[in-house]
Amino acid sequence: DAGVIQSPRHEVTExxxxxxxxxxxISGHNSLFWYRQTMMRGLELLIYFNNNVPIDDSGMxxxxxxxxxxxxxxxxxxxxxxxxxxxxxxxxxxxxxxAGGEQYFGPGxxxxxT
Amino acid sequence: xxxxxxxPSTLSVQEGDSAVIKxxxxxxxxxxxxxxxxxxxxxxxxxxxxxxxxxxxKDQRIAVTLNKTAKHFSLHIxxxxxxxxxxxxxxxxxxxQxxxxxxxxxxxxx
Numbered sequence: 001d002a003g004v005i006q007s008p009r010h011e012v013t014e015x016x017x018x019x020x021x022x023x024x025x026i027s028g029h030n031s032l033f034w035y036r037q038t039m040m041r042g043l044e045l046l047i048y049f050n051n052n053v054p055i056d057d058s059g060m061x062x063x064x065x066x067x068x069x070x071x072x073x074x075x076x077x078x079x080x081x082x083x084x085x086x087x088x089x090x091x092x093x094x095x096x097x098x099a100g101g102e103q104y105f106g107p108g109x110x111x112x113x114t
Numbered sequence: 115x116x117x118x119x120x121x122p123s124t125l126s127v128q129e130g131d132s133a134v135i136k137x138x139x140x141x142x143x144x145x146x147x148x149x150x151x152x153x154x155x156x157x158x159x160x161x162x163x164x165x166x167x168x169x170x171x172k173d174q175r176i177a178v179t180l181n182k183t184a185k186h187f188s189l190h191i192x193x194x195x196x197x198x199x200x201x202x203x204x205x206x207x208x209x210x211q212x213x214x215x216x217x218x219x220x221x222x223x224x
Contacts, residue, residue, distance in 0.1 A: 045213075055211075091157050091158075102160045102163070105156075108156075
C-alpha cells in the first residue's frame, strides 16, 4: 500500500483565497483524521470521520474551515477565506477504525498564507 | 476532558546514553498509550504502544512503562544513536481520537 496520500505537499496562497487540501486514506481504513501542526500550538485534531461520517469536529477553529468525506477513499479540508494565521502543516491520518489503534499519517501539506 | 502533559520539551543526550520522556494524563478511563516519532519533514509514526493491562513493554532499544495509579507513562530509549534525533509525542485516547502531548525534541550529541 502507498500509505496515506496528501496533496498538494506545499501550498502558498494569498490571504482571502480558498484553499483545498486533499487526502486519500489507506484502503480498508474506516477512520480518518485531519490535524494541524504549528510551533505554537503543537498537534491539534481538527476533525475526525468514521465510515465517512464526521464524528467530532470540535477542533475546527471557525466557520472558515470545512471538511468532507464523500467516500471511503477521499477527503478534503477547505479553508475559505484563508488568513495568514492558518499557515501551518496539515496532516491527514487514517486508522482501521478500532479504539486504541495505530494512526497512519500522511506526509502533510505545508500551507503558507501571505 | 482528557489532558496530556509531556516533559521535557527538549532533551539533549550524549550518543550511547539513555533518554527518558514522561507523560501524565488525566482521564482514568484511558487504556491505550502510544508513542509516536516525528522526523523532520514527515508525519508522526507509531514506535511503541502499551495497554492498561500491561506495566511495561520493550522493543529492542525502546521501552514504555505505565503507572496507572499515578497516571503517568514513560518512553525509555537506551544506547541512543544519531537516528534517534526527532520529536517524540505521547498520546492518550478519550475514545478513538487521541489527545497529544506537546512533544519532546530529542537531540543526540556525537
